[in-house]
Amino acid sequence: MQFNPRGGLLAGMQTSALQTAIKAAQQAYIDLSTGAKGESYSYTQGDGSKSVTYTKADLPALSALIQSLQVQLGIVPRPRRAIGLRF
Structure with a gap:
């Protein structure tokens, strides 16, 4: 999709x-991951x-916010749901 x-x-x-x-969210993710900056x-x-x-x-x-922004911008496709098989 x-x-x-x-x-x-x-x-x-x-x-x-x-x-x-998305730039702000990605930088926030990097900063939080490394402990480089504040959290607000x-x-x-x-x-x-x-x-x-x-x-x-x-x-x-x-991370979910970044993925949502990527989908909205058309950078990555919307994730597909897993297909379950029943016998």
């Missing part, structure tokens, strides 16, 4: 805002300013 700019949690964000958000970040989107605080325990959530 390809990305759908009209669907999902990030629908309606401009491409430039998504690109800014803010960004602006269509409905106003947002801020978020991450801790090392939130690395999986930050």
Whole structure:
């Protein structure tokens, strides 16, 4: 499946805002992983300013955010669900 700019949690964000958000999220992931910086970040989107605080325990959530941004930007395809076989 390809990305759908009209669907999902990030629908309606401009491409430039998504690109800014993914850069910030990726840098936050690197910084948290290495302990290089603080754990609080803010960004602006269509409905106003947002801020978020991450801790090392939130690395999986930050990774999921990065993956969602990648899908919305069409960088990676939407993950497929596992196919189960029944006999």
